[in-house]
Amino acid sequence: MTLLQTRWNDLADIKDELAARDWFMGTSGNLAIKVHDQPVEFLVTASGKDKKKRTDEDFLLVDANGDPVGDTLLKPSAETLLHCAIYTKTTAGCSLHIHTVANNVISELYGDDGKVDFQGQEIIKAFNLWEENALLSIPIIPNYADIPRLAEEFQTHLTADKGAVLIRNHGITVWGKDGFEAKKLLEACEFLFQYQLTLLQIKSK
Numbered sequence: 001m002t003l004l005q006t007r008w009n010d011l012a013d014i015k016d017e018l019a020a021r022d023w024f025m026g027t028s029g030n031l032a033i034k035v036h037d038q039p040v041e042f043l044v045t046a047s048g049k050d051k052k053k054r055t056d057e058d059f060l061l062v063d064a065n066g067d068p069v070g071d072t073l074l075k076p077s078a079e080t081l082l083h084c085a086i087y088t089k090t091t092a093g094c095s096l097h098i099h100t101v102a103n104n105v106i107s108e109l110y111g112d113d114g115k116v117d118f119q120g121q122e123i124i125k126a127f128n129l130w131e132e133n134a135l136l137s138i139p140i141i142p143n144y145a146d147i148p149r150l151a152e153e154f155q156t157h158l159t160a161d162k163g164a165v166l167i168r169n170h171g172i173t174v175w176g177k178d179g180f181e182a183k184k185l186l187e188a189c190e191f192l193f194q195y196q197l198t199l200l201q202i203k204s205k
């Protein structure tokens with residue numbers, strides 16, 4: 001099996017798992033996994049596909065600019081430039097972007113602050129924060145319709161080889177060294193968002 005096939009299967013397995021959680025409503029979301037470092041090439045989800053199905057046209061190989069490598073009729077996801085920024089600015093090997101009700105509501109509740117903080121929750125250890133009362137701060141950026149402008153704002157927060165950024169009323173993008181780490185960070189974030197919403201609901205009664 002070639003490296004490309006291996007990475008394809010890795011990303012397809014992640015897609016299947018996230019689809020089972022119903023995290024791809026209305027064909028939303030996009031996933032990417034790096035195949036080569038020099039030159040940068042990565043697989044990214046094709047635009048407009050039903051991510052609950054597994055087909056031979058789920059992904060396509062693109063370069064560091066987000067342009068398809070080789071002839072294809074497939075179109076890269078609209079937000080491919082965000083993945084381009086990740087793979088050119090960090091050593092990450094996988095990046096995941098999903099839209100959920102929880103991450104959208106959190107991004108709106110805390111959007112004016114430009115970030116949402118979580119402290120003391122055990123699950124932030126997924127981000128390698130092990131200190132007692134450690135603080136996890138997730139940036140929230142505006143949802144610019146112009147994707148190059150969105151990517152420019154997004155890349156200002158690419159300060160580590162793993163992390164997460166919320167796009168206001170849009171979704172979350174996480175990145176990590178490989179598919180396992182990226183999925184772990186995504187699951188941790190979604191847990192924290194649902195936790196915070198549940199806590200706020202209880203406190204309001």
